[in-house]
Amino acid sequence: MSPEIPPQSTEIFRRSRINEHGHTYYAYRHWLTDEEAGREALSRSPEFRREDLEEMTVQELELVEIDIIRDFLKRPDTQEAIEQGRMTLGIIKPAVNEGVNFPKNIHSDHHSARYIVERFIEPAWIPEGILVQFAVPLSPEQAQKLYVEHQGKKFFEDLIDYISSGPVTFLLLYDESGRAVERWRHIMGATDPKQADFESIRGTHAPSLEHNLVHGSDSRESAAQEIGLFVEILEDWHDFLQSK
Ligand code: CMP
Numbered sequence: 001m002s003p004e005i006p007p008q009s010t011e012i013f014r015r016s017r018i019n020e021h022g023h024t025y026y027a028y029r030h031w032l033t034d035e036e037a038g039r040e041a042l043s044r045s046p047e048f049r050r051e052d053l054e055e056m057t058v059q060e061l062e063l064v065e066i067d068i069i070r071d072f073l074k075r076p077d078t079q080e081a082i083e084q085g086r087m088t089l090g091i092i093k094p095a096v097n098e099g100v101n102f103p104k105n106i107h108s109d110h111h112s113a114r115y116i117v118e119r120f121i122e123p124a125w126i127p128e129g130i131l132v133q134f135a136v137p138l139s140p141e142q143a144q145k146l147y148v149e150h151q152g153k154k155f156f157e158d159l160i161d162y163i164s165s166g167p168v169t170f171l172l173l174y175d176e177s178g179r180a181v182e183r184w185r186h187i188m189g190a191t192d193p194k195q196a197d198f199e200s201i202r203g204t205h206a207p208s209l210e211h212n213l214v215h216g217s218d219s220r221e222s223a224a225q226e227i228g229l230f231v232e233i234l235e236d237w238h239d240f241l242q243s244k
Contacts, residue, residue: 007222028139061242066238071170073231081174082224087131088173088180090188091146091215092116094166099212100203110135113169116214117118119203124187125173132172136237140164145229158210170230181223184216 008057053061072078095102095112106112113135117203121130138146143164150156189200193212194237196203207214 019121021102059244061239063241065134066234066241069134070231070234070238071225072132073234079224082227083220085178085220085223086180087227088184088223089174089217089230090171090173090184091163091170092171093163093213094168095205095210095213098109098207098211101205101208109166110164110169113167116201117169117171120187120204121171121173124174125183128178130171132175133169134234135167135169136233137167138233139236142229142233142236145232146226155210162211163215171232172227172230180222181217181220185218188214188216202233 043118056064067213078087091178092113095116096106096109099106100111102112106115107170117130117133140160143160144151144165147156147159150159171184173180175183187201187204189196189204189206191202191212192209193202193206194209196206198204201214202212217226
């Protein structure tokens with residue numbers, strides 16, 4: 001059964017949940033149209049006092065969130081976890097107009113990202129292991145850096161246009177066993193949906209190889225590199241929000 005998604009919601013679905021491995025536990029969903037919901041959720045985190053949150057705008061809340069994620073990503077123990085295969089990066093690509101057999105009530109890229117998380121990731125991953133879930137638009141330049149290894153290939157331009165066409169959702173996934181990269185790749189399914197397991201994200205919903213809905217690092221080394229790029233993207237987004 002598909003999770004229920006409110007039809008008209010402009011929800012930005014975020015979660016930064018950093019467990020005992022990062023000493024910070026921080027979880028919330030916040031709504032662009034509902035600052036109070038964002039505050040209420042943030043106030044459950046030990047980081048924030050309710051009185052301080054009352055004073056902050058949605059944008060200030062988001063800036064704080066970015067700082068927390070960025071600091072976490074730069075920590076030596078986070079770097080060690082990546083090197084040891086305990087952490088990987090996933091990306092949910094813009095998908096509102098793409099998914100084959102998507103539930104009818106998906107009306108935005110945020111809805112489709114949330115659907116993918118709730119339908120495929122949450123049942124397969126322990127909740128404490130979904131450390132960060134953060135939606136942000138990707139510029140063509142950032143997309144080119146992500147896919148630098150494909151530069152010059154005939155599908156490159158389309159790949160860049162597609163992934164920078166709407167917000168993407170970054171996921172930071174933790175698995176104590178050291179098989180984070182492989183586990184996320186299993187949940188995604190093979191790059192070409194025609195070859196993917198029926199139960200996987202791509203096997204169930206991806207329309208084509210070119211628009212295969214999700215991305216994942218393919219090794220510990222690429223996880224380290226792509227998580228480094230995620231830090232840069234967070235910093236650019238922070239600067240952009242601050243300049244508004
Ligand atoms: P992804 O896992 O995001 O990594 C690179 C993307 O390039 C891949 O998913 C596909 O969407 C795309 N891709 C890889 N190989 C091809 C190909 N031969 N033709 C078209 N697109 C490709």
